[in-house]
Amino acid sequence: MSELNRILCKSRECGDYNLLLNSIPYANSLGVYCKQFGNEVVFALPKREQNLGNPILPAIHGGVIGGFMEIAAAFHLMIFLETDALPKIVDFSLDYLRAGLYRETFAECELTRQGKRVANVNVTAWQTKKTDPIALARAHFLFSRDENQS
């Protein structure tokens, strides 16, 4: 069993996917964490200086917002579809609606379509109100059949 699968199993057992998030260096670098509310899960990107892009506003780097939303989408699939491996991202489309200001950011996902091999996920990111999103994303993920495949 791979290290990733071991942590995934442990996360499932105790129902805390932060174990897995913390074990992924990139997610850890951004500071991403999640909280489950029954059947819903909200991801959070804390206010961190090293995540900034535009120094004038200042604003979070658009790529960080994208990376955060990619992590959220992949974890949403792992949590709700109980996949045994990290789903592989195929494409990612992102609309920036407002500047991501220097504060905490949240994201929630919706599984739009799940096929046998591919899933389509929508992601909404917001800061003050979920109805005022700062970014909207859409991604396709591929489930690898062989969990050892990289």
Added chain:
Amino acid sequence: MLHEETWNNDPQLHGKVGRFIGSLKQCKELQMQVMTASPRGLELELPYSNTIVGNIDSGVIHGGAITTLMDTASGGSVLCCLPELELCPTLDLRVDYMRTAMPGQPIFARAVCYRITTTIIFTRCEAFQRSPLKPIAHCVATFMRIGREASPQWFWDQIEGKADDSPLPQGGEE
């Protein structure tokens, strides 16, 4: 295709884009470097680092770091292609992940502006490792032109190297 183009590095542009990218904290964190800056486009390097790994079993870099690289390269190419420096916010971007990146090796991104209007700039970017003929990701993005006046003069002085000694003012909370 992008990989078929040869660009001559413009040292002055290289300096400007380098200072621009250096002013973005996340790019400093990822240790992004300018490889080639030319009026035709921009090439950046993202060095491999254990801190941006997305898969602990394979050591492959997370797609999010590649998105950040491509967003920065595309935004930086806007600075290269415009006659005068302008800061243009990203409207949208789409990334296609074509191949899994090889662990332990840097990733390069080449970006060009393929259409510039008075309000919108359209960019294209390819990310690759050993060979530009084998891209690992492709990105198209649009940027909005909000005008040079939208950014304060101290920022342009910083980017143009006129204020090398003065540190960036610390931004407020909002």
